[in-house]
Structures are given as structure tokens and as C-alpha cells.
Amino acid sequence: MRIEIVAVGTELLLGQIADTNSAWLGDRLAAAGVTSHFHQAVGDNHERITLAFRTALARSDGIIVCGGLGPTQDDITREAIADVMGVELVRNQEIVDLIAGFFQTRGRTMSANNARQADVPVGAAIIPQVMGTAPGLICPLGNKVIYAVPGVPYEMAEMFERGILPDLRARMAAAGEQSVIVSRTVRTWGASESGLAEALQGRIDALDANDAVEPDGAPAGSVTLAFLASGIEGIKVRITARAATLDAAAAVLDVEEKEVRKAIEAELGDIVFGVDDESMEVAVASQLIARGLTLGVAESLTGGLIASRLVNVPGASAWFRGGVVAYHEQVKFDVLGVPVGPVVTEAAAAAMAEGVRRATGADVGLGITGVAGPDDQEGVAPGTIFVGLSLASESTSTRALRLPGDRERVRQYGAISALDLLRRALIDLEAPSAGREA
């Protein structure tokens, strides 16, 4: 099954937004074992959209169209699909009623334009909307298919999982295509891409020797490793396995993940903090929960970034007490009890950690101060950060770090670096619940 993604929207051609939808879909399609040889982007123009569809249908088995399903006059994906199918558009009254209801529950009146979103090519099936107004479409053309979803990323993603993927799987099963490609990502913080590549060279050589692997035509059971430098999220090692079933692929991934972790640990130490969606804040949360500890955070240059990452972890209220954004030095003195004096120092970071532990009633206090730039502060160079850590059962410790990049990147690197120091300190606590007595 070869699927071509066609992104519709003049804003993509003009570079006003980057096409993240196609990247997301490419990743999900690969995971499902669906081949994707081409992507296209095209503007809001009927003739050119139909040309893009015809080009795609000539070289692929199906299309996923993103965008152009909105209510305005430049949203013409529905018309273009009907044209390529050679059928009429018919307004579906049930959908009109749903859209009207959507507006009604929000105390607004549906505009006449919105009714266009209920137009459906004859012969197409609907993917009902659950988040917005435009339904998705499944449009058969002989033994090929056009799927259409909105360009709004979360609507697109939800409809792909619920409406497109099951249909694709059914088509692949009918065609006797059974292999799946599954990836697992081992996430690291604190090593360089080339350092990781060297640590894993032995594994890469062993996998290469195992079978002659092709990028998108690998034999069953094959495994590959790839490196993804993900900026503020560290460097990821992606393990990809192709196998006959999901279970078989998962078994292969389990084995290879152990090998990868062993090789990294041997060369670079404890730099793996999670797998797949396990962010650094999830890793911190796991350590806190395992030890029954609560956390408070005092932030200067990161300005709330660490706290806002922590509250994104589901169930954060069980272990996150809160924080103080001490941007102005007077807030450090008044709210956190930092001694009046220089505030870009290790001593200030320690006092912030202790102060926020007291203020929020937490078991653990994390404090971060430093210089995001572009200018020096108190004679300290941009990119310098100081992290303080106050643990209930231990004395307060501090660390100084130098980080690369501009203002925004120093903040982002500072936030994840501070969380990583906290993660390592929690792991080093002798045993789970060591901090409970405090």
C-alpha cells in the first residue's frame, strides 16, 4: 500500500507555516507499515489541486489530503475530490444539523458558509468530527482511495487514528500485506550525536551483518538504528523493526532496546532517561512517585518553563506542589528568603531551592538562576546557569553549567538540564522512600 500525502494550502507554499502535518503522518504511516514515496503541497486553486491528486493517483495507491475543508470560499478540497471522482457534491443534512448544534452549544449562530462543510462527494463515506466542524472523507476511486482530513493538526491526528488507520489496515489485510514497521525511541540527555554513534557502532555493525537492510524495503525481522538530534529534547536513538506482526516486532524491539541501553551505559553512563513519549519530566515524576516525595520549583531565567513542563505530566497534583517565578531579584529576597546580594550565584540557587521547599511545603526544592542573555548580568556570561537542589534528608547541593545558544535555547536547555540533575539526584538517593522521614 503506497500512500501519498497531499497538503493543501497556499500558506504552505508561501512558507507561512511549515508542513508539520506531513511529517506527523509520515511517521505514523511508517509505523503502520504503509509505504509513502512522495509528499506534495499545493495551493488553494481548483485546477492545481486536481492536478496534484491526479499526479498522486498515478504513482500511489491512495492519497491523504490535509486541509482545505474549512468553511471559507478558499476551502475547495471537497470540490476538487468530487471533480477527480467524476461525481457531484451533495449536502448532507445530518452533518448540517451537527454543525449547527456545535455552534448552538457555544451560544453562537452557524453562518451560511459553514453549511459548505456538509457537502459530500457521492459515494464517499464520512469520518465524523468530534473536535470541530468539518467531517473527514473516505472517497473510493476504483481500488484506490482519497482520504481527506482538516489541516488543524489535532483534528487531523485524531481523525487519522480513528478513521483512516483502521480503513488502511483493512485494505492492507485484503491485499495480503501483513508486515508492520514499529519503532521505539530511546531518549538521552547529555551526550553528542557522534558520541552516541561511536558508542553504538558495534550494534550497528552487528545489525548490518545480520541482513542486507534497505531503507524502505527491509526483509522481515530486520532491525535498524538511527540517530535523531532533537535539540532541547536531547538526542534520540530510534530502533526500527519490521516483522510479520506487532507482537513479533515488539519482541525484536525488546531485545534490541536492552542491547542499546547496555552499549550506551557502558560508554556514556546513565544518560538514558526515557523511551518514546517519556519526557524528562515524566522521568522525574516516576522517581518522585517511587519515593513518595513532593516537589517545589523556584525559577529565575526559565520563568515558569520548568513548572509548566511538570504540570503537563498526568497526575502531577500528586507530587507537584507549585513554584515561584522569581524574575525580579526583590521576589527572590521577599518570597524565597534569598539573602540580599548577588543573585546569579550557586549560593543564590541553593537559597532559592531551600526557600521554595519551605514556601510550598514540598519535600524537594529545585532552584535555578542564571543568565539567558544577550547581555552579561552581575558580570556572569550568558549561558551560565546555577542549579540548587534541596532534598529533605540531605544537605543542599548546587551545580554550575554552561549552555550554548540564544536566549530562548539557554532557557530550554536550562530547564531540561535542571530536571536531569534532579532525576539523577533522586536515583542516587539510597533507596525508594529514603526521604520520607523528613
Add this chain to the structure above:
Amino acid sequence: MRIEIVAVGTELLLGQIADTNSAWLGDRLAAAGVTSHFHQAVGDNHERITLAFRTALARSDGIIVCGGLGPTQDDITREAIADVMGVELVRNQEIVDLIAGFFQTRGRTMSANNARQADVPVGAAIIPQVMGTAPGLICPLGNKVIYAVPGVPYEMAEMFERGILPDLRARMAAAGEQSVIVSRTVRTWGASESGLAEALQGRIDALDANDAVEPDGAPAGSVTLAFLASGIEGIKVRITARAATLDAAAAVLDVEEKEVRKAIEAELGDIVFGVDDESMEVAVASQLIARGLTLGVAESLTGGLIASRLVNVPGASAWFRGGVVAYHEQVKFDVLGVPVGPVVTEAAAAAMAEGVRRATGADVGLGITGVAGPDDQEGVAPGTIFVGLSLASESTSTRALRLPGDRERVRQYGAISALDLLRRALIDLEAPSAGREA
């Protein structure tokens, strides 16, 4: 001159990276008055790359190829271009020497693979490298052209400006094409896309009547409007002008921006908060600076998100004092002085605003509490937020809002909604510096 961008690399199809190069090139091409009707992405496969080139040449006047010029065996853009041109590749010894020199000055030895980067299709001109090893190519095919540049973003950008743009300009001048396309984005918060479209229907009709406008083939002096639903950043109205010169286009944009603002204001009130890169936090900062006021923020469900957006505004230290992330109710009581009792209420939001104004010594206090979900809290439904605003010279005011979406979106919408309420309240202060006496 119609240029199609073809991005080469299997990692793009697999979604391992988003194609930011095409967005960047699209923006630069539009600014130069070059039409771009299609983008394609294709993997590292000779047959499919040549098919993508042939498809592009059939519907465009030229191609910019990004990627596939590296030293490894899967970098085959050079071979594909030579194939489409129907010529041989010839190794250019001068480039081999340059690449060898590049390695030598870094104390490394050139690998045999790197010499492949000196292969040039017969008849092609070179864009010399100044940052890496692979030169760019300008490859004529009759009166059409293929430009090839590396996929590394900064190498691509540098070569585009130095090598491609002048060549494109010369081709356009020879063809008598002289126009530029410039866009400006008016940013709104609080209206639906269809509501905005209705408010601006009169302008759209007037522009349509002015000249028969095509999205990307408009006559000189023409203006078009488009809507971009940008999720947590609100809805953008993009005004695009095509004119003979940059100055002429700017003048057209100035006139149309006034018309657009007038039409929106008349139907929907004060929902325009900025233009182009002016985010909501920048709009808030402008109002605070104009009035000489400082700000403190108390956040519950948004967990530091508002503070972290505010500190991203350059010069934030002049007006942002800091904040309290009062995630656990005890932090609300202890640090902010919220009366013990229910904390998901308008009264709690008001007390948080007043408390953080006191704690941080700010002129203005903003407080936000509510329920991100997925479960009810204190009998309050997910998506409910309460915003409190404590202004030095006024009594404290509160607002209750219902927001759509999951946990993460409620947080994001909550943050921008609270900032928008603050922005409007500041505008409503009778005159700049009205709050100074406090």
C-alpha cells in the same frame, strides 16, 4: 516564473524531520515575486527522484532541489539530475582539491566518498560552497532550470541568496517579470474563522471586484485576504499584495490593513492584538510599558505557562516582576493569602491576583485558576477557568470562561485568554500612566 521545490530525503517521508527548508524557500520566493505552485518531497531512490523531477518540469518552469548532495551512497541527487538532463557526470578536479583542502585545514583526511561531491553534470554551472563541502548546481534544461543545494538549512539558505536568487532575477528580467509579493498578518483572538470571514466579506468582495484576483497569479497592484486558523495563537488574517516594488507593496498593505482593522472592529470589537510576529504577550508588554506598570502572575492550572510566555518578550525584566505557581491549594493559602476554602472560584482568582500583586510588589496582579481536566474538581467541569485582575488604581475584577479541548489545550487557551483579558483591561484604563500613582 513558476518554481517547484523538491525536497529529497527518506527522513522527510518517514517524518523524522519536518521540511522547514521548503517553508523557508517558499517565503523567500514569494518575497521575490516568484510563483511556487507545488512542493514535493521524495525519498533517496533514483527512479522516484527522476519521476519527481519530470513531474515538476511538466508543470513548473524550474526546480529547486534540496538535499541528496552529501557524500554517502544514498546521496543521489547529482545522478538523478544528470539522468533527467540526459548527460554524463564528470568529476571536477578543482572541486576535489577544494574539498580535500576543507578537510586538511580541519586536520582530517578526505574519505574517498567525499570525492563524489565533485561530480558535475555536463553543462551545469557551480555554486561554490563556502560553509561545507558539497557545491550547489545550476543545471539548464532548454529554457527551464534545476537548481540543487544541500539539505543542511544554513548551507541551503546561504546558497539560495548568493547563487540562486540572482540567477532567478536575471531569468525573470529576461522574461519581463518584475513584481514582488509581500504579506502582512493581522492577528486576532476571540472570534471564529467564519465570523471573521463574514466581517470581512465586504472587503473580499471589494477586492474581487477591483480586479480578477487569482491566489498566486494576480495582476500588478492586486491584494488578497486569507484566513489562517492558528489554534492557540488565534486566527490570523493574511493580507497579500503583489506590486512592482517592495515600497509599492508596503503602501498597498498599509491601506488594506487599515480597512481590515476597521471592518473587524465594526463587527467584532477589539479583537486584533497584533501584526506579524507580535504575539499576545508582546501586546500585553506594550500596554504595560506605555503605562509604566509592572506585572505579577499567579497561576494554578496553567502551571507557569503564562509566566514562561511573558519572559520570552525581550526586555521583560523592565515590567515583569515574577509569579507564583500555586498548583497545590496549600500554596494558594500560604503564599498568596487565598482564604481557606474552595479554590476553583472567581473569589479565589481575585484573591490570587491580589496576593501575587502583594508578594511580587507589582502594580498589576493576574490570577488564574480552573480545571484543566480530565476530571471535575470541586464540582467544576473541565474547561472552566476563572481569571482575576488586580489593578493598582482600580478594584479587582474577575471573569469566568469556558474553553474547549483536552487538558493541554485548556491550559494553552487559558493562558492566552487570560493575557487577552489583561490586554483589554489595560487598554480600558483611562489614559496611559493612569496607574502610576498607586
